[in-house]
Amino acid sequence: MASASVLIVDDDLNLLEIMKMRLEASGFDVTTARDENEARAFIKEKDFDLAVVDLQLVQTDGITLMREIHEIYPLMPVIILTAHGSIESAVEAMRRGAFNYLTKPFDARELIVQIERALRSSELEKEVQRLRDFLKEEYDFKNIIARSSAMKKVLEQVSRIAQVDSSVYIHGESGTGKELIARAIHLASPRRERPFVAINCAALPEGVLESELFGHEKGAFTGAVRTLKGIFQRAEGGTVFLDEIADMPLSIQGRFLRVLQERQFYPLGSDRPVRVDVRVIVATNKDLAEEVRAGRFREDLFFRIHVIPLKLPPLRERKEDIPLLVNHFIKKFSEKMKKNVNGISSRALKKLMLYDWPGNVRELENTIEYAVAMARSQTIEDDLITVTPASTISSLRPFDEAKSEFEREYLINLLRHTGGNVSRAAEIAGRYRADLYNLMKKHGINPKDYK
Ligand SMILES: Nc1ncnc2c1ncn2[C@@H]1O[C@H](COP(=O)(O)OP(=O)(O)OP(=O)(O)O)[C@@H](O)[C@H]1O
Ligand SMILES: [Mg+2]
Numbered sequence: 487m488a489s490a491s492v493l494i495v496d497d498d499l500n501l502l503e504i505m506k507m508r509l510e511a512s513g514f515d516v517t518t519a520r521d522e523n524e525a526r527a528f529i530k531e532k533d534f535d536l537a538v539v540d541l542q543l544v545q546t547d548g549i550t551l552m553r554e555i556h557e558i559y560p561l562m563p564v565i566i567l568t569a570h571g572s573i574e575s576a577v578e579a580m581r582r583g584a585f586n587y588l589t590k591p592f593d594a595r596e597l598i599v600q601i602e603r604a605l606r607s608s609e610l611e612k613e614v615q616r617l618r619d620f621l622k623e624e625y626d627f628k629n630i631i632a633r634s635s636a637m638k639k640v641l642e643q644v645s646r647i648a649q650v651d652s653s654v655y656i657h658g659e660s661g662t663g664k665e666l667i668a669r670a671i672h673l674a675s676p677r678r679e680r681p682f683v684a685i686n687c688a689a690l691p692e693g694v695l696e697s698e699l700f701g702h703e704k705g706a707f708t709g710a711v712r713t714l715k716g717i718f719q720r721a722e723g724g725t726v727f728l729d730e731i732a733d734m735p736l737s738i739q740g741r742f743l744r745v746l747q748e749r750q751f752y753p754l755g756s757d758r759p760v761r762v763d764v765r766v767i768v769a770t771n772k773d774l775a776e777e778v779r780a781g782r783f784r785e786d787l788f789f790r791i792h793v794i795p796l797k798l799p800p801l802r803e804r805k806e807d808i809p810l811l812v813n814h815f816i817k818k819f820s821e822k823m824k825k826n827v828n829g830i831s832s833r834a835l836k837k838l839m840l841y842d843w844p845g846n847v848r849e850l851e852n853t854i855e856y857a858v859a860m861a862r863s864q865t866i867e868d869d870l871i872t873v874t875p876a877s878t879i880s881s882l883r884p885f886d887e888a889k890s891e892f893e894r895e896y897l898i899n900l901l902r903h904t905g906g907n908v909s910r911a912a913e914i915a916g917r918y919r920a921d922l923y924n925l926m927k928k929h930g931i932n933p934k935d936y937k
Contacts, residue, residue: 490605491515491532495525495551496540496567501590505538508594514601520544522551529555534562536604538597541568541575541587549575549582556583561611563604565597630663630670631811634804640667643796648674653746653791656769658798660889661848664769665729665916667798672725677765680724683717688733689918696738697754700745706755716753718745721764731768731791732777736784743787766791801843801850808838811847815854816866827861834868841873844885844892848916849873852896855914856903872899894929897922906936 492514496502502518509516517532519525521544528534537555541548552564563585568576576587585604588597632638647654648671656664665684672682685698701716717726728734734742745751746766750759768791777783801807812830820827830838834857843849857870896915904910911933912919926933 489513489515490535490601491517492601493517493519493525493528493534493537494539495519495522495537495543495548497521497542497544498540505594505597509598509601512598522546525551526554529558534559535608536563536565536601538565538567538601541566541572541579547575549579549584552579552584553582561608563608565600565604567592627670627674629814630666631807631814633810634799634806636799636804637807640796640798641670644670645674647671647794647796649676650794651765652793653765654767655774655792655795656767656798657774657795658769658771659800659844659846660771661846662798662800663847664771664798665727667796668725668727668767668769671767672727672765675725675765677724681721682725682727683721684727684729685717686729686918686921688730689920689924692735692738695735696741699738700741700751701753701756701760703753703755706753710755716760718751718762718764719753719760723763725765725767728766728768730770732770732772732774732783734783736782739784739787743784743790746787746790801846805839808850809835811850812838812854815851816858819855819858823858825858825861826864827858827866828864830857830866831868834866834871837868837871837873844888845896849892849896852899852914856899859903890929893925894931897925897929897931901931901933901936904936906933908933 492509494502494505494509494516496505496518497520499520502520506516506518517528517534519528523545525537525539537552539548539551543551548566552566555562555564564583566576566579566584566587568579568587568589570589570591573589576589579587585607586600588600627641627644630637630641632641644667654668654671656667658664668684669682672678685695687695690698697710697714697716699716699718701714701719702710704710704713741751745762749762751762752759774783774788774792778785778788812835816827816830819825838850838853845852853871853873854866856872857866860870861867900911900915901908904914908919908922912922915922925931
């Protein structure tokens with residue numbers, strides 16, 4: 487590893503000169519220092535790959551200098567030079583983190599061999615570190631497709647947000663990946679070994695939601711037949727994800743706010759406080775500021791949870807993600823269904839690119855699931871793409887109207903696909919069954935019709 491830069495610290499000027507000559511002859515870039523002060527000055531100025539330090543320095547000893555170096559460069563290999571007969575100090579130096587030691591007098595070739603070994607090993611160590619970081623990221627983010635700069639920015643924010651403990655407020659239209667991102671934040675955070683507990687505030691009746699959140703003691707109310715731990719307790723040390731926070735009833739909002747402020751609470755019917763050590767992530771597809779203005783959401787709670795806002799762009803604003811998402815989902819479903827579908831025709835892809843995706847990534851995922859299920863060859867052809875390209879009218883309708891129609895069509899497709907099996911439908915849709923029942927009621931759809 488020629489041209490690596492080496493710092494040598496020794497008060498023996500002759501030895502210093504000889505080592506410099508020999509190492510330079512072998513192609514190293516050598517800096518020499520006569521004492522620790524000179525050494526410190528050089529270290530501030532320049533990056534070294536390795537240091538050779540005499541154990542007996544003028545003011546202190548080589549071990550102290552080595553530790554100073556390691557405070558700044560923890561991975562820099564240090565070779566200690568010891569006087570003959572001081573094997574104990576040499577061992578001590580190794581124990582304190584020296585890469586190796588050489589006993590004076592030594593042969594220059596021996597020193598060069600040691601230096602080369604040390605450099606190789608530190609290169610390897612850096613490589614392992616780099617790989618480990620890479621793998622960690624791969625692990626955390628491997629299921630998240632992000633080619634558009636908008637999504638890359640989101641992922642970049644995710645890795646920064648993960649390092650702090652403040653509440654995160656994710657907003658984005660339905661199906662944009664809010665839950666996926668919430669999980670990624672958890673997995674990239676120091677809390678990753680602890681639980682991630684999710685709850686949907688819109689899917690549960692008020693009383694049930696309250697018990698789910700804060701828990702209750704046995705007998706706290708009629709029907710409380712046993713003690714229930716709330717999610718703040720179950721997620722201890724981890725992350726709580728409150729989905730559709732805009733639908734949290736006002737009465738619960740007050741209680742939730744107090745939990746965030748006081749970091750402790752009393753489960754219903756209990757006189758023992760529970761301490762809260764969780765990171766809170768909330769999500770909504772509504773405009774929460776609007777909900778505050780309308781008096782449906784407490785302003786003080788809004789500011790509490792709005793510490794770090796994270797916006798997920800709708801799919802139609804990042805269509806460059808579509809081809810990658812399509813491949814990702816083809817692979818996923820083809821493995822799951824044990825089919826050998828592995829591509830999509832350009833006409834089919836064009837159809838997908840022209841569509842506006844009111845249901846965002848979830849809708850795209852379902853479209854591909856359907857196409858893979860129906861595919862008769864390795865390639866998905868355009869007749870299996872069931873969406874109609876956004877023509878002039880449909881894309882210019884009011885959003886609520888388009889969304890409602892989408893919901894209806896989506897539900898019908900889902901029920902057809904599952905033969906009216908709501909549990910299976912809920913699984914595919916990634917929704918609670920209660921959600922689906924509500925939606926079906928809204929659209930007057932009866933699952934029995936699809937059996
Ligand atoms: N960038 C992405 N890469 C891969 N898969 C994605 C991506 N974004 C979303 N998905 C997938 O799309 C589906 C919907 O995502 P998710 O449930 O996180 O969305 P959501 O915003 O919480 O939706 P909803 O508002 O309907 O609850 C999931 O299956 C998720 O894995
Ligand atoms: Mg969700």
